[in-house]
Amino acid sequence: MSDPFLVVEDLTVKFPTEDGLVNAVTDLSYTVEQGKTLGIVGESGSGKSVSSMAVLGLHDMRTARITGSIKVGGQEVVGLGESKLRKLRGKEVAMIFQDALAALHPFYKVGSQLAEAYLVHHPKASKREARRKAIEMLDRVGIPQPDRRVDDFPHQFSGGMRQRAMIAMGLINDPKLLIADEPTTALDVTVQAQILDLLQDLQREFNS
Structure with a gap:
């Protein structure tokens, strides 16, 4: 069996507000193999879009606080520079x-x-x-x-x-x-x- 193409481990995304940090996603983990489909289900505001955008590095890193690991094709996305993220978006992962x-x-x-x-x-x-x-x-x-x-x-x-x-x-x-x-x-x-x-x-x- 081949390694999963997408590996998300202990992903946590927080945003600062006037009332303190808000946890949008907490300790999320999942994998997706190439050629497979994964459905993420949750109520409005549960963090589905936030976690998806994190895979492409679309959050403003001046405000969003992201911990954990997101690996796309073996490459770590969390902390990846903008120029490398641009190469990733559309070619490796699209939304x-x-x-x-x-x-x-x-x-x-x-x-x-x-x-x-x-x-x-x-x-x-x-x-x-x-x-x-x-x-x-x-x-x-x-x-x-x-x-x-x-x-x-x-x-x-x-x-x-x-x-x-x-x-x-x-x-x-x-x-x-x-x-x-x-x-x-x-x-x-x-x-x-x-x-x-x-x-x-x-x-x-x-x-x-």
Whole structure:
């Protein structure tokens, strides 16, 4: 059996407030093997998003106090420098956020944002190649007429389509681990089922 790709041990995340330190996550431990799915369940405010963001080093280290260990592919994330974290994000680990409308920049076309995410890890690629990759990913997540919709702005997409676009952005660099932070919360029940089915299909396709 191969070693787990993600190993979280005794993770504790605290934030300072006027009333003192608040424990957002306390002594959390779990592992995830590549190709497997782990669901983390908890009520609102239980620390699900906080712990997920810690895996990508997304907390402001000037305020957040993080102890314990987070290893991604054997590399320790806690205390890792920003430049190395940027290389990790998107390439090794990617995240689908709860609110796609907030995560997508309203002033830039969806395709441009996908292409930018691709170019971060493929700096030698041309803009044409990046655009072609964006269209390919929109097609793979089920966006109709991707060669046309690639030039739409986020507000021109429905809620379900925006979430599909966020999945496309998460997968555009073929990460080994994809974290989905309640990606169906803002969607109606029918679309929720479609998004969950899509994630399962893409997991099989990408073997991740």
